[in-house]
Amino acid sequence: MAMASSPLLVMHNPVCGNGTAEAFFNEYVFPRLEEANVQVTQKMATAEAGHAGTIVFEFLERYEGNVTVILGSGDGTLHEIINALSLVALKGVRENVLSSSVRVVLVPCGTANALYCSLFKPTSMTDLESPAYKLKSLEAFIRGSNVVPLTLAVTTLSSPPSSKQHLSKVVVSAVVTSTALHASILHDSESLRKEVPDIERFKVAARNNITQWYSSHVKLLPTSSARAVEIYDPDKKIFVTHEESDDHGIVDVYGPFAYFLSTVNVDRLEPAFRITPLMSDFVSSEVSLDLVMVRPHRDPTFVMDTIEARNAFAEKSNAVLTAAYQDGNHINLRYTDDGKITSEGTGSTVIEYIRCGGWEWIPDDVDEKAHLLCSDGAIFSIVKGGRAVCRAASPADGAGFLVYV
Numbered sequence: 001m002a003m004a005s006s007p008l009l010v011m012h013n014p015v016c017g018n019g020t021a022e023a024f025f026n027e028y029v030f031p032r033l034e035e036a037n038v039q040v041t042q043k044m045a046t047a048e049a050g051h052a053g054t055i056v057f058e059f060l061e062r063y064e065g066n067v068t069v070i071l072g073s074g075d076g077t078l079h080e081i082i083n084a085l086s087l088v089a090l091k092g093v094r095e096n097v098l099s100s101s102v103r104v105v106l107v108p109c110g111t112a113n114a115l116y117c118s119l120f121k122p123t124s125m126t127d128l129e130s131p132a133y134k135l136k137s138l139e140a141f142i143r144g145s146n147v148v149p150l151t152l153a154v155t156t157l158s159s160p161p162s163s164k165q166h167l168s169k170v171v172v173s174a175v176v177t178s179t180a181l182h183a184s185i186l187h188d189s190e191s192l193r194k195e196v197p198d199i200e201r202f203k204v205a206a207r208n209n210i211t212q213w214y215s216s217h218v219k220l221l222p223t224s225s226a227r228a229v230e231i232y233d234p235d236k237k238i239f240v241t242h243e244e245s246d247d248h249g250i251v252d253v254y255g256p257f258a259y260f261l262s263t264v265n266v267d268r269l270e271p272a273f274r275i276t277p278l279m280s281d282f283v284s285s286e287v288s289l290d291l292v293m294v295r296p297h298r299d300p301t302f303v304m305d306t307i308e309a310r311n312a313f314a315e316k317s318n319a320v321l322t323a324a325y326q327d328g329n330h331i332n333l334r335y336t337d338d339g340k341i342t343s344e345g346t347g348s349t350v351i352e353y354i355r356c357g358g359w360e361w362i363p364d365d366v367d368e369k370a371h372l373l374c375s376d377g378a379i380f381s382i383v384k385g386g387r388a389v390c391r392a393a394s395p396a397d398g399a400g401f402l403v404y405v
């Protein structure tokens with residue numbers, strides 16, 4: 001039995017996914033809680049973007065003890081909650097409390113539900129629609145099962161050090177932090193939400209951006225304990241220390257980039273899109289993030305950055321994305337000598353799969369699109385001359401977000 005005395009907030013986002021969260025809660029979640037004799041302290045529906053953070057924030061300031069939130073939404077609403085709580089100090093009953101942890105029960109009602117699908121791997125597409133599948137985290141909570149702590153990726157977007165007012169903004173991701181193609185896709189897909197309500201909209205936005213390259217200088221930052229940046233070696237099928245690590249364990253990487261995306265906690269961004277498959281195949285023993293990069297100049301047929309070269313390379317970026325949908329097979333893709341893509345041979349890999357403590361993305365001033373950054377679907381813009389620094393972080397004991405699994 002779940003702890004009846006600890007405060008329980010039940011909240012859903014009525015507009016996420018296909019708009020059926022409320023119906024699902026009324027039909028399945030509340031009846032199940034009643035049946036299990038679990039007392040609900042407060043029920044809320046979010047009324048607008050940003051509201052979820054305020055609701056949880058106020059709930060924490062009002063009720064003492066271990067708070068549990070049953071959340072019916074997608075990843076975006078969880079992102080709002082994490083950001084609302086990570087960046088401000090609580091008052092009320094928690095005025096003098098150093099840090100608070102929040103236990104979360106996920107009820108997947110969003111479009112992609114990356115975190116849920118990574119924690120509870122669907123066995124088939126029909127699984128996704130079944131109430132029993134969607135209630136797995138709730139059942140774990142009712143049984144009083146395990147919680148797993150979320151690793152967070154904390155990104156600081158800063159203005160150039162030379163600017164009069166050196167401003168910076170911090171954003172926290174629980175799923176994905178990206179630039180390049182993925183950030184452009186998310187940037188554009190928001191405007192397609194009404195027209196294409198399902199995950200098809202990501203594919204439409206991908207088609208519109210696939211020929212774009214992004215100029216940036218990147219620094220890969222080592223993990224804090226092992227002090228290393230690792231790269232996946234598909235021959236040995238293990239991670240190895242990156243050859244280009246300097247004395248501090250940092251690796252400098254130069255673009256242009258077609259793709260640049262990192263994740264924490266998840267091996268997929270959609271039920272079948274396993275973009276960082278090693279997150280679940282090789283579980284990391286320390287706080288780190290997995291990063292996938294595609295740099296067109298690794299293609300042996302690359303000569304110069306021209307429109308023709310970008311158009312021709314689009315086919316290869318597509319091959320990477322398609323293979324990611326095939327159980328994450330993009331990690332095995334290589335070039336043949338004549339620039340074709342194969343999953344055999346010993347040619348250079350099409351992607352670079354990195355495991356590290358974080359990264360810096362320093363976009364080229366003149367490349368406007370390289371200034372976009374996506375954090376769990378929310379889009380930010382790096383100011384001209386500025387940079388983004390992303391680091392994997394694990395909150396101290398007794399703080400952070402714990403998900404019932």
Ligand SMILES: Nc1ncnc2c1ncn2[C@@H]1O[C@H](COP(=O)(O)OP(=O)(O)OP(=O)(O)O)[C@@H](O)[C@H]1O
Pocket residue numbers: 013014015016017018046047048049050051073074075076077078080109110111112113114377
């Ligand atoms: N009542 C509301 N009205 C309008 N927007 C809302 C409301 N409540 C929350 N939102 C916004 O809805 C957005 C989408 O929510 P969410 O990300 O949870 O679902 P999704 O995008 O459908 O799923 P996923 O992130 O899994 O793809 C969030 O960015 C949030 O700010």
